[in-house]
């Protein structure tokens with residue numbers, strides 16, 4: 001899989017976030033998109049994921065040198081982001097059951113073991129509305145990383161995690177960035193420096 005951003009620009013009414021952005025992302029590699037608050041990291045994630053359109057330029061996915069139709073991009077992507085919510089009425093087990101209908105478990109993962117390591121085993125049958133913010137974040141990270149996808153998009157993945165949660169995240173991510181493209185969108189170096197030295201500062205691309 002290859003993702004190619006060509007001459008990408010995004011303008012809102014009162015500001016231009018980036019202009020003429022070019023980048024290529026390759027399988028088996030991780031990249032960190034950095035930049036201060038409001039610089040456009042989440043907007044770029046949403047454009048790559050196809051949630052919003054760029055003002056100009058293109059986002060192309062190719063697999064074995066064949067262009068993936070835009071309508072199929074979503075099938076290749078897993079996302080963990082603050083603006084993507086869990087289903088509050090579903091239990092953790094129901095989230096797992098639901099996701100398992102659409103995606104295969106990542107080759108390296110044993111879901112029950114991952115849930116145990118995330119200290120969520122006692123909450124399997126609890127509705128998510130009874131979870132703390134940190135518990136929700138752990139579940140979001142499991143759902144994004146432990147299912148197969150060619151592309152993994154992580155926006156501020158350790159928000160709400162305590163020290164133990166951050167240690168768990170570091171251990172988990174280590175095993176989840178092979179055989180896919182991983183993009184971290186963050187200005188918190190602790191979220192990505194262990195995993196990549198490919199840094200792209202969005203502000204230098206304006």
Ligand SMILES: Nc1ncnc2c1ncn2[C@@H]1O[C@H](COP(=O)(O)OP(=O)(O)OP(=O)(O)O)[C@@H](O)[C@H]1O
Pocket residue numbers: 012013015017035036037038039040041042043044
């Ligand atoms: N739908 C929208 N309409 C108008 N402006 C928007 C819209 N979405 C985002 N913006 C603006 O675009 C800018 C970039 O927002 P974005 O959330 O992409 O930044 P970010 O780099 O992810 O920030 P943070 O580090 O705070 O999460 C902000 O000024 C924001 O107000």
